[in-house]
Amino acid sequence: MASTSGKPETPYERKSEMRQTVDNQAGAADSSDHQARKKTRMVELKNATLPEELIQSEIFPRLAAKYILRCRLVCKSWNSLLSTPAFVNSHLTYQLHNNSDENDRIIARTMYGFYEQVDINSHTDSIRVRTVPCASNTLFGSIDGLIAMVSTQGKRLCLWNLAIGQIKLFDFPPLDGHYAGGFCWDHVHNDYKVLMFCYDPMLSPARRICMYSTNSATWASLCIPQNLVFPSMSPCPSTIVKGTPYWTTYLKPLTLPGQKCSILKFVPEINELRILPDFDPLKFRVNIFDIANIKDCLVGMAYKLNEHGGTNTMVDMYCLDDEDSNSGIWSKMYSIGPVYLDSHQWPSQAFRNGGEILIRGPSDPFAFYDPETKEIKRIAGTTSPSTSLTDLGRQCYSYTPSLVRVRGMESLQNFSTKGELKPVAFFTRNFP
Known part of the structure; x- marks a missing residue:
């Protein structure tokens, strides 16, 4: 070349x-x-798959309930897996112990125009949902994503899982009289129970409790011991802690000499009603006392209002050292504030994980007090209804979306087909 x-x-x-x-x-x-x-x-990457055990035990339980519902549509095997009681329980356990804001919400009854509704409040926003029309007068509890409501006019009760769009409707027990509601969870038998107190405040204290078991779908009657006498109480639990409901006397200034605030609780595992040690307002120099669920503990909130109007008030937080003993003592833990409070604006409930206190008042936006920053932050898009302080103050509970179902639950579409829910449209705008 x-x-x-x-x-x-x-x-x-x-x-x-x-x-x-x-x-x-x-x-x-x-x-x-x-x-x-x-x-x-x-x-190889295209064909690679994660171990099935990893998906089931580590990934699925971390997904929000709305994403699990979508995953159920992927294939039959996933639908079968994600519908088992074992997975529903593991998913609930993770959601309850996950401290994210998405799983730490407060549900409160509201009313706009002629429609009963509930607000699902987070730290940053609120989702408004139309309630079940035939059982929607009163919100009296929320446990594990199940919402308990009652219609006193229609004498019907409702257990509603908003996240999965399923409800269970059932009638009052066949008794006449005045009824107060309670909702609880028996962790021993995994049984959600609804309580109705046979109570006529004009005649005598309640002497009987009717208890509905979701496991058996039947009512049972429990007698209240003769030596157990308790004062008039709110028709709804003041708060619910780990499935146990607590009631206090009506929220009002404790100004009468010697008057104490009594607290009642129902122990669902043994079906027993108990009165806790009284809180003495005179001893602690306060005239308002209420209770809340903070970090899965019963916490008392005590403060003193000025007789001539609202003022910046310090709220003292108390814990009860022994609930199972008559000799238990309320001990002060810390104080929050100052917070502007009056007879129309008061601390109502708390975010379960962080302990931020929800501040409510008729016709005012929901707000919460952050004990770390000592600031009051309003929740966008919310307005409390113009209603009585007693009704408004009680219908407010911790809420965590879940996949939990109870016996007899049906899809909302099924009830619409039957004609029971036609008058009202249901919607869950951007539901978490």
């Missing part, structure tokens, strides 16, 4: 040219091998 200069190639030049040719061929082969290896890796 002639050189570019027209002179014969030397042995050295021929050797260099051969080496270059070999190198070019080797480079082309390497490039081809690289492309082949890359293509192989892409195929």
Whole structure:
């Protein structure tokens, strides 16, 4: 082969040219091998799957309830897996112990125009949902994503899982009289129970409790011991802690000499009603006392209002050292504030994980007091209804979306088909 200069190639030049040719061929082969290896890796990644056990135990329980519902539509095997009681329980356990704001919400009854509604409040926003029309007068509890409501006019009760769009309607027990509601969870038998107190405040204290078991779908009657006498109480629990409902006397200034605030609780595992040690307002120099669920503990909130109007008030937080003993003592833990409070604006409930106190008042936006920043932050898009302080103050509970169902629950669409829910449209705008 002639050189570019027209002179014969030397042995050295021929050797260099051969080496270059070999190198070019080797480079082309390497490039081809690289492309082949890359293509192989892409195929492997495309076909790669996570271990089924990892998906079931670590990924699915972390998903919000709305995403689990979508996953159930992927295939039959996923639908079967994600519908088992074992998975529903593991998902609930993770959601309750996950401290994210998404799982720490407060549900409160509201009323706008002629429609009963509930607000699902987070730290940043609120979702308004139309309630079940035939059982929607009173919100009296929320446990594990189940919402308990009652219609005193229609004498019907409702357990409603808003996240999965299923409800259970059932009638009052066949008794006459005045009824107060309670909602609880028996963790021993995994049984959600509804309580109705046979109570006529004009005649005598309640002497009987009617208890509905969701496991058996039947009512049972429990007698209240003769030596257990308790004062008039709110028709709704003041708060619910770990499935146990607590009631206090009506929220009002405790100004009468010697008057104490009594607290009642129902122990669902043994179906027993108990009165806790009284809180003595005179001893602590306060005239308002109420209770809340803070970090899954019963906490008392005590403060003193000025007789001539609202003022910046310090709210003292108390814990009860022994609920199971008559000798238990309320001990002060810390104080929050100052917070502007009056007879129309008061601390109502608390976010369960962080302990931020919800501040409510008729016709005012919901707000919460952050004990870390000592600031009151309003929740966008909320307005409390113009109603009585007693009704408004009680219908407010911790709420965590879940997949929990109880016996006899049906889809809302089924009830619409039957004609029971036609008057009202249901919606869950951007529900978490």
